[in-house]
Every structure is written in C-alpha cells, then in structure tokens.
Amino acid sequence: MADVTDFELRNLSQEQRARLLGMDTEQLTGRSMFVEFDPDESSRFTYPWAPDVDYNKRSEIDAGDLSATEANIRIRKLMSEGYGTVVVKNPRGKHGLGVGILNRLNLIFEGSLGYFGVGLIDGPNVRINGRVGWSCGENMMSGTVVIEKNAGSTFGAAIRGGDLVCKGSVGSRTGIDMKGGTIIVGGDTGALSGFMMQRGRMIVCGNAGKNLGDSMYDGTIFVGGEIRSLGVDAVEAEMRQFEKDWLTRKLRLYGLLPDEGVDHFNKIVAGKQLWNYDNLEPTEKKLIL
C-alpha cells in the first residue's frame, strides 16, 4: 500500500482500493481491531486521502435551512480546508447527518439528529447535545460518539469499533449484529438488545428489555439494572476483576460511573450451545442436511 500514491488510489475502483487496503481478507488491520484489543492505542490508522485537520481551527454550520446532503457536503468542505472542529447548529432531527466521515474531526451537533446519524464513520469524535433517532452510529468503525439525551432503536447496529455512548435511554435492538467496539447506555435499553452480536462490549447502566443477547455469537453485555429476560443462548457469567476495572474506567470516562460503583453489574455472554457452535466441518454438515 505504501507504494501507491493518494492520486493513484483515487483513480482506482472501489474493489481495487479495498484490496490494496487489505479489506478483502479476514485479516483486517484497521483501527476497529486496535480499539477492540488495545484501548490505549495511540498510533492511528488514517486513510491516505484524509485531509490534515487542525483541532484548533473551528467553524460553524447552520443546518436549519440546509438539506442533510448539503450539510454533509459543508462538513467535508471544511475538513478539506483544514478545520478540525465543526459545530453544526439547528440540525432539527434531520436524517443522515454526519455520515461517512473517515477522518479525525471534532464534530459537535447543537441539537437532535434523525435516523442514521453519524453512521459509517471512521475516526471522528462526535458530541450530540440532543437526541438521536433510529440507527445512530450504524457500522461505525472507530472514534467516539457521545449523545447527551435519548436514542432510538437499533442504536449502534453492526458497529465494528469505537465508543458509542448515549447518556439517556435507548430503544430496542441496541447493538444488533455488533462486531466490535463499545456501546454504553446511561439509562435503559429495549427488547432484543445485543441480538446476534458477534464481538464487542455493551454496557447498560439501567434496565434491559426482554430477550437480551438473543442468539449472540460472542461479545459481552454488562447490565447494571434489571434484565427482563435473557434471549436464546444468552447466559450469565462471572464478572472478573479486570472487567470491573475496565467498566469503572469506561464509565468514569463518560461521567456515567454510578456512585455505588460497578459491583452490582451482571455480565451476559453467549452460551455457545446453538447449532452454529458444533464441531462439524462444512462437508459433514452437507451430509447431514
């Protein structure tokens, strides 16, 4: 990859770019893996075409009369001009704001977002001083997103890395199909949270709805409040000291550490008793089926 210039990369097809960046194999080495295994990772992966921005260079956008597309284009233009801190005013619940930012950036929304807010991001630190609709942070790769109020359903769906934090309560199916990263909920979460999660960690400080962790493959869910019911193959596991330390550190970082600490949290993991955990080779399965 080092042999390829930015100019050459831009002129390649998406498939060719993906191959050059190592995204066509199972051995991903992007930031999502680093964040998952080494939270203190300091050297950050950057896309070759990512503009160099200065966090001290700040600008504002009034999104009140802009469409989501126009607002997103403005954010990109400011990044290309080197602005590292962008404040978006009057988002007024518009859908799809702040999506697809593959760059380091301080992005602040003064208000609430609609559906699919800050999805597909890889790198920015986002603060939302309002609430978000469905599917906030979907497919997020890295960075941090902190929401001051509530969030809708499918919060952090298929997230691969980074920290996605909602200080209020979230809807149903939080972290559905998540593959990495950390989802933190300050309040309650709805039904089927962690449904089919594959990796990563979810922390719920309040209560969890029914069927928590249903059909989860792997990963860990920590719940501070009551769990209405566990889903298929989700089981309670013993909390270890290093996990308590990790929980304490994470929650303190976002101002969500309960006064009483984290001793009351329950840990939920996959029981790994479903059919997909058998030891049969694919050819053997074919014979059976």
Next chain:
Amino acid sequence: MCGIAGLIHRGRSSVVGSEMTAMLQALKHRGPDSTGYAVYGEGSPGDFVMRFKVAEQEDMGRGHGIHALIKERIEKVDGILVEHGAEVKSRDRATEYALRYILSHDGDTEDMARHIEETEGVEILSLGNGLELIKDLGDAETVAEAYNLDDFVGTHAIGHTRMATESDVDIRSAHPYWAFPYNDISVVHNGQITNYWLMRREMERQGHRFMSDCDSELLAVYTAHNLARGVELEDSLRRSVEEIDGVFTYLVATENQLGMAKDTMAAKPLVLYESDDLIAMASEEVSIRSILPQEIDTWDPYDEEVRVWQT
C-alpha cells in the same frame, strides 16, 4: 413504511389542522401515496358531522357518466337522511366526490349509517360530534388545500401518510379509519398485521363490516368491537398487543382521548414528546420538530407499551 402522527392539546384548542399538515408533510418520504387526517373540532351539541365520499378519485377520469352517477348517489343519500328524520343544516363539498354534512338527528345513527352505506359507491368516512375524517391521494399540503384544513381548530388530531404495500392506492385503503359505526373513533397504523384474515373472519362473524382489504382497517373494527362491549380504550389497546400478530404501532383517537400501542417487538417506530399542555408523537422526530422547532426532550416508547392521554 408509512408515517403516523398524533397530537393532543390538554385543556385548550389550537389550529390542529395546520399543525397536523406540517407534521404529515414532514413525513411525506414515508408515504407518498395518500394522506389522511382525523381532526377533532369543538362541534356543536346535538349536531353530527358526516364526511362521506361518493366515488374514488380514480373514478373521475372515467368519462361523463361518473358525474351523473355522483349526482344520483348524493340524491340517494339525501333521501335516506330524510327517511331517518335527519335534518341537514349545511352541505360542503371539498371535491366533487367528497362531501361534508352537518346534520341533526335524534334516531338510531348506526341504523342510518348502515342504510347510507347500502348505496353503491358511497362510503361514510366519519360520523360523529367532533371527529372529521379527511383522506385523499397526494401529500399533506395537497389534501389540506383541497379540503381547507389549515384553519381547522380543535383539541386533537391523528394523521397518516401511506405507502401502499398491502392493498391498492385509493381512498378506501387510505388511513385513518373510522371505527364504524361508533361516533368519533379513528385509527392510524404503521406496520403489517399477520393474522389479519383470521381476525377479520372473526370480526365479520360478529357482524362487523369491512370496506377495504387493508389490514389496518382491522384495528379500527377491533377497537370498535371492544369499546362497544364497554372495554376501556386503554384495556382495548393492551388486549390488542396480545391478540394481534405482526409488527405495528398504531394510534387511536376518541372524542376526548388519544392512545397508542406498540407491538411485542417494537419493530415500528414512534417518537414521543410530552409537556403539560401538549403531547405530540410521530414516526420520526422531524415531524414533531415541524411544530416544535426549539430543542425538546423526546423518547421512543418500548415494546408492548400502551399510553392514553385525555384532552
């Protein structure tokens, strides 16, 4: 995907017509096929408002014969009203096929309503003291302009933008649905009901009529069925979560109440805003923001959640 919206003012009236238009226009992308309103005015004691249609919008392009047919159908309705002792105090006509009568009637309104609907091509959209139900093809601004809804003053309203998935694009399949034949009860729904035919056959066995093949109509009939048996609205909503299969979020309005219910999976969206004097809800926050542009606190109700608010 459809869009639903509701709002209720507590202890006061407001221009709910224009408020609902703004909310539904913001949900246009969720359903461009048709738009419907159930708005609750202050009414006048003893008088009924009857909204009815005598043809579908698509019928209007079928030659000159339709105009004579419409005239004939209206004359038949007028005759039935006279036969049942109803006095028509005013007649309004938003479109050639959609009419609004204010009438006084002391007799059996259910019997009268059934008689009117025996006329081919005639469907009562709503009949009540406060409820006025308007639905037509097009977006909210188009419908509001055609039916002069922007000045409508009332206490509460529900509305719907429809993306037709289960039945045709026509007025009879548009929402809201009136809970025939019960005064002032209307329903809007987002979702799919998977035991629709089973439940419909059950309701039909018990004597209820269906005017469309739209699964959402079942919720109106089901609600009417329960309320007629003395079940409270909140209990009817709770019962529906148990008895009706599928994914749904729906709103029910009565003369002085507005209720919501969400299915067991919480698969269809609803965002709620609640203050001392106004409750607003919609499929998306952008709809609520169209009438409350300032920063507000909203949240998503959870699975199986049922709420009822009073005016």
